[in-house]
Amino acid sequence: MEKTMPARIEARPLLADFVTRFSRLFMLALLCVFMAFVAPEFFRAANLLNVLRSASLLAILAIGQTIIVLTGGIDLSMGTVATLAAIMTAWLLDRAHVPVPLAMAAGLAVGAFSGSANGLMRAYIGLPTFVATYGTQWMAIGFAVVMLGGYNIYGFERSFRFFGIGRVAGIPVPIFLLVIVWLLTWFILNRTTFGRRLYATGANCEAARLSGIDTRRVLMQAHILSGLYAGFSGILMASLLNSGEAGMSDQQLLPAIAAVVVGGASLRGGQGGIFGTVIGALIMTLIGNAMNLMGLSSNWQSVVQGLVILGAVLLDQWSRRLIGQE
Protein backbone atom coordinates (compact mmCIF):
# COMPACT_ATOMS: atom_id res chain seq x y z
CA MET A 1 0.00 0.00 0.00
CA GLU A 2 2.71 2.41 1.03
CA LYS A 3 4.72 1.70 -2.07
CA THR A 4 1.91 2.69 -4.41
CA MET A 5 1.36 6.01 -2.67
CA PRO A 6 4.19 8.02 -4.26
CA ALA A 7 3.22 6.82 -7.72
CA ARG A 8 -0.35 8.01 -7.23
CA ILE A 9 0.72 11.34 -5.83
CA GLU A 10 2.91 11.85 -8.86
CA ALA A 11 0.28 10.69 -11.29
CA ARG A 12 -2.45 13.03 -10.11
CA PRO A 13 -0.85 16.38 -10.89
CA LEU A 14 0.10 15.07 -14.35
CA LEU A 15 -3.49 14.07 -15.03
CA ALA A 16 -4.77 17.36 -13.63
CA ASP A 17 -2.31 19.20 -15.82
CA PHE A 18 -3.59 17.32 -18.83
CA VAL A 19 -7.22 17.97 -17.96
CA THR A 20 -6.75 21.68 -17.37
CA ARG A 21 -4.93 22.06 -20.66
CA PHE A 22 -7.47 19.91 -22.40
CA SER A 23 -10.46 21.79 -21.00
CA ARG A 24 -9.11 25.06 -22.46
CA LEU A 25 -8.45 23.56 -25.88
CA PHE A 26 -11.85 21.94 -25.69
CA MET A 27 -13.47 25.32 -25.10
CA LEU A 28 -11.57 26.79 -28.03
CA ALA A 29 -12.60 23.91 -30.27
CA LEU A 30 -16.21 24.24 -29.13
CA LEU A 31 -16.16 27.93 -30.02
CA CYS A 32 -14.79 27.13 -33.48
CA VAL A 33 -17.40 24.45 -34.12
CA PHE A 34 -20.11 26.83 -32.95
CA MET A 35 -18.81 29.46 -35.36
CA ALA A 36 -18.74 26.97 -38.22
CA PHE A 37 -22.50 26.59 -37.86
CA VAL A 38 -23.47 30.16 -37.05
CA ALA A 39 -21.12 32.23 -39.20
CA PRO A 40 -19.17 30.23 -41.79
CA GLU A 41 -17.38 33.40 -42.94
CA PHE A 42 -15.45 33.10 -39.67
CA PHE A 43 -13.19 30.55 -41.36
CA ARG A 44 -12.15 32.81 -44.22
CA ALA A 45 -8.37 33.22 -44.10
CA ALA A 46 -8.60 37.01 -43.94
CA ASN A 47 -10.83 36.90 -40.86
CA LEU A 48 -8.75 34.25 -39.10
CA LEU A 49 -5.53 36.20 -39.66
CA ASN A 50 -7.19 39.36 -38.37
CA VAL A 51 -8.34 37.58 -35.22
CA LEU A 52 -4.89 36.12 -34.69
CA ARG A 53 -3.30 39.54 -35.12
CA SER A 54 -5.44 41.19 -32.44
CA ALA A 55 -5.03 38.12 -30.25
CA SER A 56 -1.25 38.49 -30.53
CA LEU A 57 -1.20 41.93 -28.92
CA LEU A 58 -3.46 40.73 -26.11
CA ALA A 59 -1.46 37.53 -25.69
CA ILE A 60 1.86 39.37 -25.30
CA LEU A 61 0.33 41.54 -22.57
CA ALA A 62 -1.26 38.48 -20.98
CA ILE A 63 2.05 36.58 -20.98
CA GLY A 64 3.55 39.47 -19.03
CA GLN A 65 0.62 39.30 -16.64
CA THR A 66 1.12 35.53 -16.28
CA ILE A 67 4.68 36.06 -15.05
CA ILE A 68 3.37 38.28 -12.25
CA VAL A 69 0.48 35.94 -11.48
CA LEU A 70 2.98 33.07 -11.21
CA THR A 71 4.78 35.01 -8.46
CA GLY A 72 1.45 35.27 -6.62
CA GLY A 73 0.80 38.90 -7.50
CA ILE A 74 -1.39 40.83 -9.90
CA ASP A 75 -0.39 43.78 -12.06
CA LEU A 76 -3.08 46.43 -12.53
CA SER A 77 -0.70 48.85 -14.23
CA MET A 78 0.00 46.81 -17.36
CA GLY A 79 -2.64 48.45 -19.55
CA THR A 80 -1.59 52.00 -18.74
CA VAL A 81 2.11 51.14 -18.83
CA ALA A 82 1.52 49.79 -22.35
CA THR A 83 -0.18 53.08 -23.21
CA LEU A 84 2.68 55.10 -21.75
CA ALA A 85 5.28 53.08 -23.69
CA ALA A 86 3.28 53.56 -26.88
CA ILE A 87 3.04 57.30 -26.32
CA MET A 88 6.73 57.59 -25.46
CA THR A 89 7.62 55.84 -28.73
CA ALA A 90 5.09 57.87 -30.70
CA TRP A 91 6.34 61.11 -29.15
CA LEU A 92 9.98 60.34 -29.94
CA LEU A 93 9.13 59.37 -33.53
CA ASP A 94 6.83 62.27 -34.22
CA ARG A 95 8.14 65.19 -32.19
CA ALA A 96 11.83 64.37 -31.80
CA HIS A 97 12.37 62.46 -35.09
CA VAL A 98 14.39 59.78 -33.37
CA PRO A 99 15.30 56.69 -35.46
CA VAL A 100 12.76 53.85 -35.15
CA PRO A 101 14.95 51.31 -33.26
CA LEU A 102 15.92 53.92 -30.69
CA ALA A 103 12.33 55.06 -30.17
CA MET A 104 11.18 51.48 -29.69
CA ALA A 105 14.02 50.83 -27.26
CA ALA A 106 12.89 53.88 -25.30
CA GLY A 107 9.35 52.49 -25.21
CA LEU A 108 10.64 49.19 -23.88
CA ALA A 109 12.74 51.07 -21.33
CA VAL A 110 9.61 52.86 -20.09
CA GLY A 111 7.99 49.45 -19.60
CA ALA A 112 11.01 48.07 -17.77
CA PHE A 113 11.26 51.20 -15.61
CA SER A 114 7.58 51.02 -14.59
CA GLY A 115 8.06 47.33 -13.86
CA SER A 116 11.05 48.09 -11.68
CA ALA A 117 9.00 50.67 -9.77
CA ASN A 118 6.38 47.98 -9.11
CA GLY A 119 9.07 45.52 -8.11
CA LEU A 120 10.71 48.02 -5.79
CA MET A 121 7.45 48.81 -4.00
CA ARG A 122 6.50 45.16 -3.74
CA ALA A 123 9.76 43.41 -2.90
CA TYR A 124 11.68 46.04 -0.96
CA ILE A 125 8.98 48.19 0.64
CA GLY A 126 6.50 45.38 1.13
CA LEU A 127 3.34 46.80 -0.44
CA PRO A 128 0.73 44.35 -1.75
CA THR A 129 1.08 44.17 -5.57
CA PHE A 130 -2.54 45.18 -5.96
CA VAL A 131 -1.85 48.50 -4.25
CA ALA A 132 1.61 49.17 -5.68
CA THR A 133 0.51 48.55 -9.26
CA TYR A 134 -2.65 50.57 -8.75
CA GLY A 135 -0.52 53.57 -7.83
CA THR A 136 1.74 52.96 -10.83
CA GLN A 137 -1.36 52.81 -12.99
CA TRP A 138 -2.28 56.37 -12.01
CA MET A 139 1.27 57.62 -12.44
CA ALA A 140 1.48 56.07 -15.91
CA ILE A 141 -1.84 57.65 -16.92
CA GLY A 142 -0.58 60.94 -15.55
CA PHE A 143 2.73 60.87 -17.44
CA ALA A 144 0.99 59.81 -20.65
CA VAL A 145 -1.46 62.71 -20.47
CA VAL A 146 1.30 65.17 -19.62
CA MET A 147 3.44 63.96 -22.55
CA LEU A 148 0.57 64.31 -24.99
CA GLY A 149 -0.28 67.74 -23.64
CA GLY A 150 -3.86 67.45 -24.84
CA TYR A 151 -3.10 66.40 -28.42
CA ASN A 152 -3.03 63.00 -30.07
CA ILE A 153 -0.20 61.86 -32.30
CA TYR A 154 -1.07 60.49 -35.74
CA GLY A 155 0.86 58.96 -38.60
CA PHE A 156 4.17 57.15 -38.41
CA GLU A 157 6.78 56.23 -40.97
CA ARG A 158 6.46 52.97 -42.81
CA SER A 159 9.33 51.13 -41.14
CA PHE A 160 7.59 51.53 -37.76
CA ARG A 161 4.18 50.51 -39.03
CA PHE A 162 5.69 47.29 -40.36
CA PHE A 163 5.59 45.79 -36.85
CA GLY A 164 1.85 46.25 -36.54
CA ILE A 165 0.39 45.87 -40.02
CA GLY A 166 3.24 44.34 -42.03
CA ARG A 167 3.04 40.84 -43.43
CA VAL A 168 5.69 38.23 -44.07
CA ALA A 169 4.66 35.43 -46.45
CA GLY A 170 1.08 36.64 -46.09
CA ILE A 171 1.06 36.29 -42.31
CA PRO A 172 0.80 39.41 -40.11
CA VAL A 173 4.05 40.29 -38.31
CA PRO A 174 2.51 40.44 -34.77
CA ILE A 175 1.82 36.70 -35.02
CA PHE A 176 5.52 36.03 -35.59
CA LEU A 177 6.40 38.37 -32.74
CA LEU A 178 4.00 36.53 -30.44
CA VAL A 179 5.61 33.20 -31.35
CA ILE A 180 9.06 34.64 -30.58
CA VAL A 181 7.89 36.06 -27.24
CA TRP A 182 6.12 32.81 -26.44
CA LEU A 183 9.20 30.63 -27.13
CA LEU A 184 11.48 33.04 -25.30
CA THR A 185 9.25 33.13 -22.21
CA TRP A 186 8.80 29.39 -22.27
CA PHE A 187 12.56 29.02 -22.28
CA ILE A 188 13.02 31.54 -19.47
CA LEU A 189 10.35 29.95 -17.28
CA ASN A 190 11.20 26.31 -17.88
CA ARG A 191 14.88 26.13 -18.75
CA THR A 192 16.62 28.75 -16.64
CA THR A 193 17.43 29.01 -12.94
CA PHE A 194 15.49 32.26 -12.84
CA GLY A 195 12.38 30.45 -14.07
CA ARG A 196 12.66 27.76 -11.42
CA ARG A 197 13.23 30.37 -8.73
CA LEU A 198 10.20 32.29 -9.96
CA TYR A 199 7.93 29.25 -9.62
CA ALA A 200 9.41 28.47 -6.21
CA THR A 201 8.91 32.04 -4.99
CA GLY A 202 5.35 32.07 -6.26
CA ALA A 203 4.43 28.74 -4.71
CA ASN A 204 5.83 29.57 -1.28
CA CYS A 205 7.84 32.72 -0.83
CA GLU A 206 8.97 31.94 2.71
CA ALA A 207 10.14 28.44 1.85
CA ALA A 208 11.97 29.76 -1.20
CA ARG A 209 13.72 32.38 0.91
CA LEU A 210 14.72 29.84 3.54
CA SER A 211 16.21 27.60 0.89
CA GLY A 212 18.55 30.35 -0.15
CA ILE A 213 16.74 32.11 -2.98
CA ASP A 214 16.99 35.90 -2.98
CA THR A 215 13.22 36.21 -3.39
CA ARG A 216 13.30 40.02 -3.48
CA ARG A 217 15.61 39.96 -6.45
CA VAL A 218 13.49 37.33 -8.19
CA LEU A 219 10.35 39.44 -7.71
CA MET A 220 12.15 42.55 -8.94
CA GLN A 221 13.34 40.73 -12.07
CA ALA A 222 9.88 39.29 -12.69
CA HIS A 223 8.31 42.76 -12.60
CA ILE A 224 10.93 44.23 -14.91
CA LEU A 225 10.40 41.38 -17.38
CA SER A 226 6.64 41.78 -17.35
CA GLY A 227 7.02 45.54 -17.73
CA LEU A 228 9.06 44.89 -20.88
CA TYR A 229 6.20 42.83 -22.30
CA ALA A 230 3.67 45.54 -21.47
CA GLY A 231 5.88 48.07 -23.23
CA PHE A 232 6.26 45.81 -26.25
CA SER A 233 2.52 45.24 -26.53
CA GLY A 234 1.90 48.98 -26.30
CA ILE A 235 4.44 49.76 -29.04
CA LEU A 236 2.78 47.20 -31.32
CA MET A 237 -0.59 48.79 -30.57
CA ALA A 238 0.71 52.23 -31.60
CA SER A 239 2.10 50.73 -34.78
CA LEU A 240 -1.16 48.93 -35.53
CA LEU A 241 -3.45 51.92 -34.87
CA ASN A 242 -1.03 54.42 -36.44
CA SER A 243 -1.57 56.73 -33.48
CA GLY A 244 -0.64 57.52 -29.92
CA GLU A 245 -3.51 58.59 -27.72
CA ALA A 246 -4.32 58.53 -24.03
CA GLY A 247 -6.08 55.35 -22.98
CA MET A 248 -5.28 53.36 -26.11
CA SER A 249 -4.25 50.18 -24.29
CA ASP A 250 -6.01 50.77 -20.98
CA GLN A 251 -9.00 48.60 -21.84
CA GLN A 252 -6.65 45.69 -22.52
CA LEU A 253 -5.96 45.19 -18.81
CA LEU A 254 -9.07 43.26 -17.81
CA PRO A 255 -9.16 41.05 -20.94
CA ALA A 256 -5.48 40.26 -20.28
CA ILE A 257 -6.20 39.24 -16.69
CA ALA A 258 -9.21 37.29 -17.93
CA ALA A 259 -6.98 35.52 -20.47
CA VAL A 260 -4.63 34.46 -17.67
CA VAL A 261 -7.50 33.25 -15.54
CA VAL A 262 -9.26 31.46 -18.39
CA GLY A 263 -5.84 30.00 -19.23
CA GLY A 264 -5.78 28.28 -15.87
CA ALA A 265 -2.94 29.97 -13.98
CA SER A 266 -3.67 29.95 -10.26
CA LEU A 267 -3.95 33.41 -8.71
CA ARG A 268 -2.29 32.00 -5.60
CA GLY A 269 0.91 31.77 -7.58
CA GLY A 270 3.35 29.06 -8.58
CA GLN A 271 0.89 27.15 -10.78
CA GLY A 272 0.17 27.47 -14.46
CA GLY A 273 2.03 28.36 -17.60
CA ILE A 274 1.95 30.53 -20.67
CA PHE A 275 0.45 27.93 -22.98
CA GLY A 276 -2.88 28.27 -21.23
CA THR A 277 -2.60 32.05 -21.30
CA VAL A 278 -2.14 32.14 -25.08
CA ILE A 279 -5.20 29.89 -25.48
CA GLY A 280 -7.05 32.19 -23.06
CA ALA A 281 -6.13 35.26 -25.13
CA LEU A 282 -7.33 33.46 -28.25
CA ILE A 283 -10.65 32.61 -26.61
CA MET A 284 -11.19 36.19 -25.40
CA THR A 285 -10.44 37.63 -28.86
CA LEU A 286 -12.49 34.99 -30.66
CA ILE A 287 -15.55 35.83 -28.61
CA GLY A 288 -15.39 39.48 -29.65
CA ASN A 289 -14.96 38.50 -33.29
CA ALA A 290 -17.75 35.92 -33.12
CA MET A 291 -20.15 38.50 -31.72
CA ASN A 292 -19.26 40.92 -34.50
CA LEU A 293 -19.83 38.31 -37.19
CA MET A 294 -23.14 37.24 -35.69
CA GLY A 295 -24.28 40.85 -35.72
CA LEU A 296 -24.73 40.90 -31.93
CA SER A 297 -24.62 44.43 -30.58
CA SER A 298 -21.29 45.17 -28.92
CA ASN A 299 -23.33 46.08 -25.84
CA TRP A 300 -23.47 42.39 -25.02
CA GLN A 301 -19.71 42.01 -25.16
CA SER A 302 -18.90 42.38 -21.47
CA VAL A 303 -21.85 40.20 -20.44
CA VAL A 304 -20.52 37.40 -22.63
CA GLN A 305 -16.95 37.96 -21.43
CA GLY A 306 -18.11 37.76 -17.83
CA LEU A 307 -19.98 34.53 -18.52
CA VAL A 308 -16.93 33.06 -20.25
CA ILE A 309 -14.62 33.87 -17.34
CA LEU A 310 -17.00 32.27 -14.84
CA GLY A 311 -17.76 29.36 -17.17
CA ALA A 312 -14.11 28.57 -17.83
CA VAL A 313 -13.17 28.56 -14.17
CA LEU A 314 -16.21 26.55 -13.10
CA LEU A 315 -15.44 24.05 -15.88
CA ASP A 316 -11.87 23.83 -14.63
CA GLN A 317 -12.95 23.20 -11.05
CA TRP A 318 -15.51 20.69 -12.13
CA SER A 319 -13.00 18.74 -14.21
CA ARG A 320 -10.50 18.74 -11.35
CA ARG A 321 -13.13 17.45 -8.96
CA LEU A 322 -14.04 14.78 -11.50
CA ILE A 323 -10.53 13.36 -11.49
CA GLY A 324 -10.37 13.52 -7.72
CA GLN A 325 -8.07 16.47 -7.18
CA GLU A 326 -9.01 19.00 -4.52
Add this chain to the structure above:
Amino acid sequence: MEQTCKPLQKKWYDRVPPVLWVLGIIVVWFAIASRGHFFTISNFLNIAVQGSVLLVLSLGATCVILTEGIDLSLGSILTLGGVVAVLLMTRGVTPVLAMLAGVASGFFCGAITGLLIARGRLPPFIATLGMSGLGAGAAVVLTKASSVYADPAAFVFFGSGRLFGLLPMPIVVAALAFGAVYLILYHTPFGHYIFALGGNEVGAGLSGVNTAWWKLMTYFMAGGLGGVAGVLMAARLHAAEPTIGLRWEFDAIAATIIGGTSFEKGRGGIKGTVLGVLLLAVVRNGLNVIGIRPVYQALILGIVLIVAIIFDVVMKRRQEGL
Protein backbone atom coordinates in the same frame (compact mmCIF):
# COMPACT_ATOMS: atom_id res chain seq x y z
CA MET B 1 18.93 42.43 25.60
CA GLU B 2 17.31 45.04 27.77
CA GLN B 3 17.70 47.61 25.04
CA THR B 4 15.16 45.73 22.91
CA CYS B 5 12.45 46.21 25.55
CA LYS B 6 9.93 48.83 24.44
CA PRO B 7 8.07 51.04 26.89
CA LEU B 8 4.47 49.85 27.25
CA GLN B 9 3.16 53.38 26.92
CA LYS B 10 3.18 54.40 23.27
CA LYS B 11 4.01 57.97 22.38
CA TRP B 12 0.93 59.95 21.33
CA TYR B 13 2.18 60.34 17.80
CA ASP B 14 2.42 56.58 17.47
CA ARG B 15 -1.29 56.18 18.15
CA VAL B 16 -2.43 58.50 15.38
CA PRO B 17 -3.43 56.61 12.22
CA PRO B 18 -0.65 57.28 9.66
CA VAL B 19 -3.10 58.43 6.99
CA LEU B 20 -4.13 61.30 9.28
CA TRP B 21 -0.61 62.79 9.02
CA VAL B 22 -0.78 62.74 5.22
CA LEU B 23 -4.29 64.17 5.29
CA GLY B 24 -3.22 66.93 7.66
CA ILE B 25 -0.22 67.96 5.56
CA ILE B 26 -2.32 68.01 2.40
CA VAL B 27 -5.10 70.06 3.99
CA VAL B 28 -2.59 72.63 5.27
CA TRP B 29 -0.92 72.81 1.85
CA PHE B 30 -4.25 73.31 0.07
CA ALA B 31 -5.35 75.87 2.66
CA ILE B 32 -2.23 77.95 1.98
CA ALA B 33 -2.09 77.40 -1.78
CA SER B 34 -5.76 78.22 -2.40
CA ARG B 35 -5.59 81.59 -0.58
CA GLY B 36 -8.65 80.77 1.52
CA HIS B 37 -10.87 79.21 -1.15
CA PHE B 38 -10.24 75.69 0.14
CA PHE B 39 -10.65 76.22 3.86
CA THR B 40 -14.33 77.21 3.91
CA ILE B 41 -17.36 75.45 5.35
CA SER B 42 -19.13 75.31 1.99
CA ASN B 43 -16.11 73.67 0.37
CA PHE B 44 -15.84 71.15 3.20
CA LEU B 45 -19.51 70.28 2.68
CA ASN B 46 -18.66 69.91 -1.01
CA ILE B 47 -15.87 67.48 -0.23
CA ALA B 48 -18.15 65.49 2.08
CA VAL B 49 -20.84 65.27 -0.61
CA GLN B 50 -18.30 64.24 -3.23
CA GLY B 51 -16.88 61.61 -0.91
CA SER B 52 -20.20 60.18 0.27
CA VAL B 53 -20.84 57.88 -2.71
CA LEU B 54 -17.30 56.53 -2.50
CA LEU B 55 -17.65 56.03 1.25
CA VAL B 56 -20.80 53.90 0.89
CA LEU B 57 -19.04 51.79 -1.74
CA SER B 58 -15.81 51.57 0.27
CA LEU B 59 -17.63 50.30 3.37
CA GLY B 60 -18.57 47.20 1.36
CA ALA B 61 -15.06 46.89 -0.04
CA THR B 62 -13.60 47.09 3.47
CA CYS B 63 -15.82 44.31 4.85
CA VAL B 64 -14.89 42.05 1.94
CA ILE B 65 -11.17 42.80 2.30
CA LEU B 66 -11.40 42.10 6.06
CA THR B 67 -12.41 38.53 5.15
CA GLU B 68 -9.25 38.32 3.00
CA GLY B 69 -11.41 38.56 -0.12
CA ILE B 70 -11.71 41.18 -2.83
CA ASP B 71 -14.67 42.56 -4.73
CA LEU B 72 -13.97 43.80 -8.25
CA SER B 73 -17.66 43.94 -9.14
CA LEU B 74 -18.51 46.94 -6.93
CA GLY B 75 -18.10 49.48 -9.74
CA SER B 76 -20.44 47.53 -12.01
CA ILE B 77 -22.93 47.04 -9.20
CA LEU B 78 -22.88 50.81 -8.64
CA THR B 79 -23.63 51.38 -12.32
CA LEU B 80 -26.36 48.75 -12.41
CA GLY B 81 -28.06 50.02 -9.24
CA GLY B 82 -28.44 53.49 -10.72
CA VAL B 83 -29.58 52.15 -14.08
CA VAL B 84 -32.27 49.94 -12.55
CA ALA B 85 -33.62 52.75 -10.37
CA VAL B 86 -33.73 55.36 -13.13
CA LEU B 87 -35.14 53.01 -15.78
CA LEU B 88 -37.98 51.97 -13.47
CA MET B 89 -38.72 55.64 -12.78
CA THR B 90 -38.94 56.41 -16.50
CA ARG B 91 -41.49 53.58 -16.73
CA GLY B 92 -43.61 55.32 -14.13
CA VAL B 93 -42.76 53.32 -11.01
CA THR B 94 -42.95 55.29 -7.74
CA PRO B 95 -39.53 56.81 -7.00
CA VAL B 96 -39.18 55.15 -3.60
CA LEU B 97 -39.98 51.71 -5.01
CA ALA B 98 -37.65 52.25 -7.94
CA MET B 99 -34.82 53.27 -5.63
CA LEU B 100 -35.40 50.21 -3.47
CA ALA B 101 -35.29 48.09 -6.62
CA GLY B 102 -31.93 49.65 -7.48
CA VAL B 103 -30.60 48.70 -4.06
CA ALA B 104 -32.13 45.24 -4.44
CA SER B 105 -30.27 44.75 -7.73
CA GLY B 106 -27.05 45.34 -5.77
CA PHE B 107 -28.04 42.77 -3.15
CA PHE B 108 -28.87 40.35 -5.96
CA CYS B 109 -25.45 40.70 -7.62
CA GLY B 110 -23.78 40.36 -4.23
CA ALA B 111 -25.73 37.17 -3.52
CA ILE B 112 -24.57 35.66 -6.81
CA THR B 113 -20.89 36.44 -6.21
CA GLY B 114 -21.30 35.22 -2.65
CA LEU B 115 -22.77 31.95 -3.88
CA LEU B 116 -20.00 31.49 -6.46
CA ILE B 117 -17.32 32.13 -3.83
CA ALA B 118 -18.80 30.35 -0.81
CA ARG B 119 -20.57 27.42 -2.51
CA GLY B 120 -18.73 27.18 -5.85
CA ARG B 121 -15.40 27.82 -4.13
CA LEU B 122 -14.23 30.18 -6.88
CA PRO B 123 -11.42 32.56 -5.91
CA PRO B 124 -13.04 35.95 -5.05
CA PHE B 125 -10.89 37.72 -7.63
CA ILE B 126 -12.31 35.62 -10.46
CA ALA B 127 -15.91 35.41 -9.31
CA THR B 128 -16.15 39.18 -8.84
CA LEU B 129 -14.25 39.86 -12.09
CA GLY B 130 -16.85 37.77 -13.89
CA MET B 131 -19.67 39.53 -12.08
CA SER B 132 -18.10 42.86 -12.98
CA GLY B 133 -18.43 41.92 -16.66
CA LEU B 134 -22.00 40.74 -16.17
CA GLY B 135 -23.10 43.82 -14.22
CA ALA B 136 -21.42 46.35 -16.53
CA GLY B 137 -22.81 44.49 -19.53
CA ALA B 138 -26.32 44.34 -18.10
CA ALA B 139 -26.22 48.11 -17.47
CA VAL B 140 -25.12 48.79 -21.05
CA VAL B 141 -27.73 46.44 -22.51
CA LEU B 142 -30.56 47.85 -20.38
CA THR B 143 -29.77 51.47 -21.29
CA LYS B 144 -28.81 50.63 -24.89
CA ALA B 145 -25.48 52.34 -24.15
CA SER B 146 -26.88 55.83 -23.62
CA SER B 147 -27.65 57.94 -20.56
CA VAL B 148 -31.13 57.79 -19.05
CA TYR B 149 -32.66 60.74 -17.21
CA ALA B 150 -35.25 60.99 -14.46
CA ASP B 151 -36.10 63.75 -12.01
CA PRO B 152 -39.06 62.95 -9.74
CA ALA B 153 -38.99 65.18 -6.67
CA ALA B 154 -38.25 62.39 -4.18
CA PHE B 155 -35.35 61.16 -6.29
CA VAL B 156 -33.84 64.64 -6.69
CA PHE B 157 -34.23 65.22 -2.95
CA PHE B 158 -32.36 61.98 -2.24
CA GLY B 159 -29.41 63.19 -4.30
CA SER B 160 -29.21 66.93 -3.76
CA GLY B 161 -31.78 67.87 -1.12
CA ARG B 162 -30.96 68.98 2.40
CA LEU B 163 -32.32 67.33 5.51
CA PHE B 164 -34.04 70.02 7.68
CA GLY B 165 -32.74 72.47 5.10
CA LEU B 166 -29.26 72.01 6.50
CA LEU B 167 -27.47 68.72 5.92
CA PRO B 168 -27.03 67.53 2.31
CA MET B 169 -28.77 64.16 1.86
CA PRO B 170 -25.74 62.27 0.45
CA ILE B 171 -23.89 62.97 3.70
CA VAL B 172 -26.88 61.73 5.70
CA VAL B 173 -27.06 58.55 3.63
CA ALA B 174 -23.32 57.94 3.96
CA ALA B 175 -23.50 58.53 7.72
CA LEU B 176 -26.43 56.11 8.06
CA ALA B 177 -24.57 53.49 6.02
CA PHE B 178 -21.49 53.99 8.17
CA GLY B 179 -23.55 53.64 11.35
CA ALA B 180 -25.22 50.47 10.12
CA VAL B 181 -21.96 48.83 9.04
CA TYR B 182 -20.30 49.97 12.28
CA LEU B 183 -23.03 48.29 14.33
CA ILE B 184 -22.83 45.12 12.25
CA LEU B 185 -19.06 44.98 12.33
CA TYR B 186 -18.46 45.67 16.03
CA HIS B 187 -21.69 44.73 17.79
CA THR B 188 -23.06 41.60 16.12
CA PRO B 189 -21.84 38.01 15.75
CA PHE B 190 -21.77 38.60 11.97
CA GLY B 191 -19.10 41.27 12.51
CA HIS B 192 -17.00 38.97 14.65
CA TYR B 193 -17.22 36.30 11.98
CA ILE B 194 -16.05 38.78 9.32
CA PHE B 195 -12.88 39.44 11.33
CA ALA B 196 -12.55 35.73 12.11
CA LEU B 197 -12.80 34.78 8.42
CA GLY B 198 -9.88 37.07 7.67
CA GLY B 199 -7.87 36.19 10.75
CA ASN B 200 -8.10 32.43 10.53
CA GLU B 201 -10.77 30.90 8.34
CA VAL B 202 -9.90 27.30 9.13
CA GLY B 203 -9.88 28.05 12.83
CA ALA B 204 -13.24 29.76 12.61
CA GLY B 205 -14.66 26.78 10.73
CA LEU B 206 -13.31 24.33 13.28
CA SER B 207 -14.88 26.28 16.13
CA GLY B 208 -18.28 25.88 14.58
CA VAL B 209 -18.72 29.03 12.49
CA ASN B 210 -20.60 28.38 9.26
CA THR B 211 -17.87 30.07 7.22
CA ALA B 212 -19.52 29.55 3.81
CA TRP B 213 -22.75 31.23 4.95
CA TRP B 214 -21.08 34.27 6.51
CA LYS B 215 -18.81 34.69 3.51
CA LEU B 216 -21.90 34.74 1.33
CA MET B 217 -23.48 37.29 3.66
CA THR B 218 -20.39 39.53 3.44
CA TYR B 219 -20.56 39.72 -0.37
CA PHE B 220 -24.35 40.10 -0.12
CA MET B 221 -23.91 43.10 2.17
CA ALA B 222 -21.17 44.62 -0.01
CA GLY B 223 -23.42 44.24 -3.05
CA GLY B 224 -26.28 45.97 -1.23
CA LEU B 225 -24.00 48.87 -0.28
CA GLY B 226 -22.92 49.05 -3.92
CA GLY B 227 -26.60 49.32 -4.89
CA VAL B 228 -27.13 52.17 -2.40
CA ALA B 229 -24.05 53.95 -3.76
CA GLY B 230 -25.37 53.52 -7.29
CA VAL B 231 -28.80 54.96 -6.50
CA LEU B 232 -27.14 57.83 -4.62
CA MET B 233 -24.86 58.57 -7.56
CA ALA B 234 -27.76 58.50 -10.02
CA ALA B 235 -29.80 60.75 -7.73
CA ARG B 236 -26.97 63.30 -7.60
CA LEU B 237 -26.74 63.38 -11.41
CA HIS B 238 -30.51 62.96 -12.03
CA ALA B 239 -29.35 60.36 -14.51
CA ALA B 240 -27.93 56.87 -14.93
CA GLU B 241 -24.95 56.51 -17.22
CA PRO B 242 -23.97 53.05 -18.43
CA THR B 243 -20.26 53.45 -17.66
CA ILE B 244 -20.34 55.73 -14.61
CA GLY B 245 -19.00 53.04 -12.25
CA LEU B 246 -15.96 52.17 -14.31
CA ARG B 247 -12.85 51.81 -12.07
CA TRP B 248 -14.81 52.77 -8.93
CA GLU B 249 -14.07 49.38 -7.38
CA PHE B 250 -10.38 50.29 -7.51
CA ASP B 251 -11.01 53.63 -5.84
CA ALA B 252 -12.96 51.86 -3.10
CA ILE B 253 -10.17 49.34 -2.59
CA ALA B 254 -7.54 52.09 -2.62
CA ALA B 255 -9.48 54.06 0.02
CA THR B 256 -9.66 50.91 2.14
CA ILE B 257 -5.94 50.22 1.92
CA ILE B 258 -4.93 53.85 2.49
CA GLY B 259 -7.15 53.71 5.57
CA GLY B 260 -4.92 50.99 6.97
CA THR B 261 -6.96 47.85 6.32
CA SER B 262 -4.64 45.06 5.27
CA PHE B 263 -5.19 42.36 2.68
CA GLU B 264 -4.07 39.85 5.27
CA LYS B 265 -5.23 38.61 8.63
CA GLY B 266 -8.43 40.63 8.99
CA ARG B 267 -6.65 43.73 10.23
CA GLY B 268 -8.14 47.19 9.97
CA GLY B 269 -11.62 48.61 10.07
CA ILE B 270 -14.06 51.10 8.64
CA LYS B 271 -12.89 54.11 10.64
CA GLY B 272 -9.67 54.13 8.67
CA THR B 273 -11.66 53.76 5.47
CA VAL B 274 -13.43 57.04 6.20
CA LEU B 275 -10.02 58.72 6.35
CA GLY B 276 -8.97 56.99 3.13
CA VAL B 277 -12.09 58.22 1.33
CA LEU B 278 -11.52 61.71 2.76
CA LEU B 279 -7.96 61.74 1.45
CA LEU B 280 -9.08 60.85 -2.08
CA ALA B 281 -11.93 63.39 -1.97
CA VAL B 282 -9.74 66.14 -0.51
CA VAL B 283 -7.00 65.68 -3.10
CA ARG B 284 -9.45 65.66 -6.02
CA ASN B 285 -11.28 68.70 -4.71
CA GLY B 286 -8.15 70.59 -3.68
CA LEU B 287 -6.39 70.17 -7.01
CA ASN B 288 -9.40 71.75 -8.68
CA VAL B 289 -9.70 74.53 -6.14
CA ILE B 290 -6.08 75.62 -6.39
CA GLY B 291 -6.37 75.44 -10.16
CA ILE B 292 -4.00 72.63 -11.13
CA ARG B 293 -4.51 71.86 -14.83
CA PRO B 294 -6.47 68.59 -15.34
CA VAL B 295 -3.52 67.27 -17.33
CA TYR B 296 -1.41 67.05 -14.17
CA GLN B 297 -4.13 65.87 -11.79
CA ALA B 298 -3.86 62.14 -12.49
CA LEU B 299 -0.10 62.25 -12.00
CA ILE B 300 -0.36 64.08 -8.67
CA LEU B 301 -3.16 61.78 -7.48
CA GLY B 302 -0.97 58.76 -8.27
CA ILE B 303 1.97 60.19 -6.35
CA VAL B 304 -0.19 61.07 -3.33
CA LEU B 305 -1.72 57.58 -3.31
CA ILE B 306 1.66 55.87 -3.36
CA VAL B 307 3.19 58.17 -0.75
CA ALA B 308 0.18 57.71 1.56
CA ILE B 309 0.31 53.93 1.29
CA ILE B 310 4.08 53.65 1.71
CA PHE B 311 3.87 55.98 4.70
CA ASP B 312 1.15 53.80 6.20
CA VAL B 313 3.19 50.61 5.80
CA VAL B 314 6.40 52.16 7.15
CA MET B 315 4.67 53.76 10.16
CA LYS B 316 2.85 50.52 11.00
CA ARG B 317 6.12 48.66 11.01
CA ARG B 318 7.59 51.30 13.32
CA GLN B 319 4.56 51.24 15.61
CA GLU B 320 4.72 47.49 15.92
CA GLY B 321 8.40 47.78 16.76
CA LEU B 322 9.49 45.52 13.92
